[in-house]
Amino acid sequence: MDSATTATQTKKAEDASASRESLTITDNRSGKSYEIPIKNGAIRAMDLRQIKVDPAEFGMMSYDPAYNNTASCISKITFIDGDAGILRYRGYPIEDLAEKSTYLETAYLLLHGELPTAAQLKEWTYSVTHHTFIHESIKKFLDGFHYDAHPMGMMISTIAALSTFYHDAKDIFDAESRRKQTYRLVGKMPTIAAFSYRHTLGMPFVYPDNELSYPGNFLNMLFRTTEAKYRPNPTLEHALDVLFILHADHEQNCSTNTIRGVGSSHVDPYSATAAAIAALYGPLHGGANEEVLHMLLEIGTVQKVPEFIKRVKAGEVKLMGFGHRVYKHYDPRARIIKKVAYEVFELMGKNPLLEIALECERIALEDEYFIKRKLYPNVDFYTGLIYQSMGFPISMFPVLFAIPRTSGWIAQWQEMLLDPEQKIARPRQIYLGHDTRQYVPMDQRG
Ligand code: CMC
Secondary structure, three states: OOOOHHHHHHHHHHHHHHHHOOOEEOOOOOOOOEEEEEEEEOOOOHHHOOOOOOOOOOOOOOHHHHHHOOOOOOOEEEEEEOOOEEEOOOOEEHHHHHHHOHHHHHHHHHHHHHHHOHHHHHHHHHHHHHOOOHHHHHHHHHEEEOOOOOOOHHHHHHHHHOOOOOOHHHHHOHHHHHHHHHHHHHHHHHHHHHHHHHHHOOOOOOOOOOOOHHHHHHHHHHHHOOOOOOOHHHHHHHHHHHHHHOOOOOOOOHHHHHHHHHHOOOOOOHHHHHHHHHHHHHHOOOOHHHHHHHHHHHOOOOOHHHHHHHHHHOOOOOOOOEEOOOOOOOOOOHHHHHHHHHOOOOOHHOOOOOHHHHHHHHHHHHHHHHHOOOOOOHHHHHHHHHHHHOOOOOHHHHHHHHHHHHHHHHHHHHHHHHHOOOOOOOOOOOOOOOOOOOOOOOHHOO
């Protein structure tokens, strides 16, 4: 074989290997190479396990605290491109859904994969609406909470308590049972949220009105007093519906990862949803909208914004409502929310905290600290201002996130259950604690 032929063959082999969908890893401890297949831009962590120096070793793992770079599932529900600021549910851009859809239609889309036909939407709306009542015993249960109990604490406990009422919820592999629990969860979340709110005010509970829309009925259960028939303000009803659409799902965030993880033990969906609500309650997740309001109140005036930003840059406090694990660009939901905010302010009067929020955003978007870290306003930055203008107390803000997220949680829970590759979620650890030690009797401990 002449050298020209050899060179051609080498080039062909190189081209073939360059186009192979695989990764070659060389273990420099042993000099051994491993070819690991790439599928959908990822390698399987289990393929790393074969990498070992000694056959008795456990094998290589990947270490990824907080799952910064680990895909835990294959999903067909929500797509986010964090660099481009794109969010789509089942392929439909969030902007289109916010403009043209309703929350119940969007919830159907998330849960069923397709937009409903007129007949399907009618049936779905009827079923959700006819599952809005809660058992009278739940009212007694709610009465047990202190008047100043946080509504998220009440939501977590009450949703968990639903599992004690619906024993059929344990049949998680029965499609009919899942359908029933979905109606109940989507239908009862607003009722429990509204009852929790009324309880804190010491006001009588208002029962659901089946003639109203999903957000309209929620406003009825929250705010109705002596009217024979509550008529929600159309601007507020629409604003709430849009906010519900924007909050319906957000792929593998902390609370969704929680419902998938807890649900992977095959517990009933009420217990799993209670766990998801608990995850959402944290100030780094759905509790951030509440924190934003406290922060704006603490800043107090536009003049004090630069001083506050200085504290943020010094690492003393966070600018709540800014930053996101996935979005390294303006959160597309925040853009839509800003528009809704102005519609609500036109009706209810401008929220005096708006100027402070706008000044925080203006300074942050021009400041090197925020630019370098790609910190932009997220969904929670403006929602609190809208909720406050609509008359919600600050503690209700995370509840307003939990209600619509229920459809996303259940869609993700169901996808996890029906995925033959999924098993009980059980990560590995790297143990760096003590090796075996001799037990030290009490009188010998220093
Ligand atoms: N204010 C000031 N600095 C921030 C902020 C903030 N809000 N967020 C991130 N940073 C800094 C952070 O200190 C770090 O700086 P350095 O590189 O010097 O250490 C850098 O930016 C990267 O931050 P990170 O903490 O590694 O980012 P993460 O992906 O782990 O956290 C986050 C994401 C949302 C938890 C975080 O940005 C945060 O705490 N934001 C405030 C809370 C908030 O608004 N949460 C709502 C999120 S959107 C609604 C939802 O889906 O839950």
